[in-house]
Amino acid sequence: MPIVKPENMNFSNKNIIMIISGLPGTGKTTLALSAPDVLLIDTDEGMARVNPAHRRDASICKTYEEVLSDLKAAEGQYKTVVIDTCGALIEYMKEWAMRTDPKASKKDGGFSLQGYGIIKSEFIRLSSELRKKFNVIYLFHENMTKIDENVFYELVVEGSTRTLVYQPADLAAHLFIQTGKRYLGFTPTEQYSAKSAYGIKGLIEVPELKDGEPNNFLTTLFDKVRSNLAKESASLEKDREAYGRAMADASDIVNAVQNPEDVLPASEKIKALKHGLTSQSEGLSMLKDKIDKLGIVWDKASKSYVRKS
């Protein structure tokens, strides 16, 4: 594989995995359809609730095998797939695992612990495969749980997979309506889970979609992610170069340390390097590891490094 310099990295084709979760009726499906060139994998009859002007191609699937087959057929034809809802997809996976792998079923017919392992692995595999071909939007319904005065919004999905579904996602947002306005919350709070990245954070208002207006909110957001990534990569280029040089120099300085009297000059030399990113902390930590290996310690009385007696 050729090595690519940061200045030559191209993020224009980076595919994004995003979770959108919200209570029923907040407009998740319509929002998801604002991503570029969408195919909706509809397990929830979500398209029926979308304004006809904003409908896109949809595949109505009843089994996991149908989902996989339609996704395969969509390769090269769409830029984004929307899984509506991902909770239903996990149920399909459960049913598929029980049909195809005896380990997934308990003797009494229930779903086994190994079965959960199978669907978790499958979800991670599917996400990784889909990312190679599409942007992916996983939609989840939410339940609102109230404990004392505290409200928490939780994904409607099989319990043990709840933590895992966030793992492949670049971004995750809670969609909610407050005082008549819709917001996506990208920063996790005590009320909801979320995932912030690439400079997309906090609350972002989703404008009301008026008749005749294009439904392109997520297309614009994804463009912003790619633009932020490109800017971040360019701005870090010099720091990364300095980091690489400083780490190489620090490694040489540390390797030369053999005796207690070498330690302080080595520490000063590391501090004096032209640093980038976290190279100073890492270089000094390398020095500490080395003196530990050599059995050298700081002696408070003589205020100098000495060999451990």
Added chain:
Amino acid sequence: MSASPRVRITQSLLSEWLWTFKTDDGYDNFLAALNRQKKPMTESMLDGIRYENCLNSVLDGEQLPENHEWLFPITEMAEELWGAQKQVVLFKDIDIDGQPVLLHGVLDYLREGHIWDCKFSKRYHLNKYLDSPQTPMYLTLVPEAFDFTYIITDGKWVYRERYPREIVPDIGTTINQFYKFLKQHDLWKTYLEKWSVNN
């Protein structure tokens, strides 16, 4: 007026304090931590240490046997943490309303602007570390770092909670509230005595 003595603070002391608001025995545990009493190791803590030792040995080039109980999560974590500096000890002087404070922390892993903390949690749930003072504390200790990631395993799966610097609150606010609490509960003298930098 004599100058305030320089005091040390760690994320674990702040964590113990925050637990006083969450559990019935939180206050007693906090008092023990404030008085620097060593806690007996729980099974979960021992598992965590064993896991991290195993991970570090793999990062140092050892190979795990194919039937190792943690082969999958350790392999996944090792791929991500390869080349990182381990157990980075850091100190930083800050000032909280005229009180000189020495922040002290040990980062599990540091590489090229990224901090990781490895957690072993058999019952991990989402946002488990959302309000952990470890995040702002360590990002303050390493001002050049972009983000802090908790890389978590339940022994089978690997989870991540990543906190970019821009969404993490300032540690100064938490320390300020902590100091107010200590003064309100007549614990300030104990703190100065037990956590003086000279101790």
